[in-house]
Amino acid sequence: MRLFTYERAKTPAEAARAVAGQPGAKFLAGGTNLIDLMKLEIETPTHLVDVQDLKLDRIEQTGEGGLKIGALVSNTALASDARVRRDYGVLARAIVAGASGQLRNKATTAGNLLQRTRCPYFYDTNMPCNKRKPGSGCAAIAGYSRQLAVIGASDQCIATHPGDMAVALRVLDATVETVNAAGEPRAIPIADFHRLPGATPHIDTNLAPGELITAVTLPRPLGGRHVYEKVRDRASYAFALVSVAAVIQWDGTGRVAFGGVAHKPWRIEAAEAAMPQGAAAVTTSLFADAKPTHDNAFKVPLATRTLAAVIAEGNAA
Ligand SMILES: Cc1cc2nc3c(=O)[nH]c(=O)nc-3n(C[C@H](O)[C@H](O)[C@H](O)COP(=O)(O)OP(=O)(O)OC[C@H]3O[C@@H](n4cnc5c(N)ncnc54)[C@H](O)[C@@H]3O)c2cc1C
Numbered sequence: 001m002r003l004f005t006y007e008r009a010k011t012p013a014e015a016a017r018a019v020a021g022q023p024g025a026k027f028l029a030g031g032t033n034l035i036d037l038m039k040l041e042i043e044t045p046t047h048l049v050d051v052q053d054l055k056l057d058r059i060e061q062t063g064e065g066g067l068k069i070g071a072l073v074s075n076t077a078l079a080s081d082a083r084v085r086r087d088y089g090v091l092a093r094a095i096v097a098g099a100s101g102q103l104r105n106k107a108t109t110a111g112n113l114l115q116r117t118r119c120p121y122f123y124d125t126n127m128p129c130n131k132r133k134p135g136s137g138c139a140a141i142a143g144y145s146r147q148l149a150v151i152g153a154s155d156q157c158i159a160t161h162p163g164d165m166a167v168a169l170r171v172l173d174a175t176v177e178t179v180n181a182a183g184e185p186r187a188i189p190i191a192d193f194h195r196l197p198g199a200t201p202h203i204d205t206n207l208a209p210g211e212l213i214t215a216v217t218l219p220r221p222l223g224g225r226h227v228y229e230k231v232r233d234r235a236s237y238a239f240a241l242v243s244v245a246a247v248i249q250w251d252g253t254g255r256v257a258f259g260g261v262a263h264k265p266w267r268i269e270a271a272e273a274a275m276p277q278g279a280a281a282v283t284t285s286l287f288a289d290a291k292p293t294h295d296n297a298f299k300v301p302l303a304t305r306t307l308a309a310v311i312a313e314g315n316a317a
């Protein structure tokens, strides 16, 4: 058994100070990912700072006409909020495509963004994994890689970001609001929040040590038709092989981001100019630099076909 200490912070700055000031400390939100990883000794924090008393569980209108989602808003509360369902349907749909009802009741907005990869070798402590143990190697590259990345990977790691919510937030151009140990706020565009693996695959995001997420802000509603399509091995309770979040306007223009294909939600704004020409035109430029493995080459045509279905669904709506 690994010993760890536990405290409940009272303010965001206090929580950030507590984690920044103690190497090995971590925030604890709903615990649906972190506690699982602790049981398997993949994450071994020495101190947990529980953030559930921080009063970050509200969804508020912003002065700019958007929404500010507290870091502790549960996935269930967010997906069922009337404003989210009406104005940000892609987000509500992405959330309910993930996990299960029970998990979504506990899972928080911040915790969802920071969930770790589902690469099978990350979970197997007998195997080398640069993300779990930097410098140990990557068992997936010569191993079984069906679920893993086709683009943006490195020779150190080919894992994907497994979540659904972040893909919708990427298409909506959300902003992640944080506070550091000195109490200073920071706003990180979602495009810059998750990292590609490069030579440091153990670092998933651009958060500084001890930096606490306080909220996620959505800009004004985009209008248009919102679609989230997730292709997976089972109809529920499974992570995406490929997912597509899209907002399609009445003239055929739109925005699109893919999940299940890279270490971060995959969106290249320039590729969206081809939306009116159809799915193949968009994915040809989005996946021009793809380097799939023998096991996951199917993901590239699957991405094209899934986007084609999404465009058809958007046009039919
Ligand atoms: C069986 C199963 C199936 C699942 N299926 C899906 C799926 O299909 N799609 C999907 O998207 N997700 C899925 N999930 C993942 C689930 O969505 C996440 O476990 C959940 O969103 C994590 O939120 P949490 O609040 O429980 O985070 P926690 O487990 O509490 O924390 C996760 C990480 O976030 C950090 N953290 C938490 N709050 C903050 C904060 N405010 N600031 C900074 N750091 C913070 C923690 O330190 C930790 O590192 C599944 C999970 C399980 C167990």
Ligand code: SF4
Pocket (backbone or CB within 6 Å): 117, 119, 120, 121, 122, 128, 129, 130, 131, 132, 137, 138, 139, 140, 141, 148, 156, 157, 158, 159, 201
């Ligand atoms: S792909 Fe990444 S997470 Fe998977 S074994 Fe390799 S280094 Fe680890």
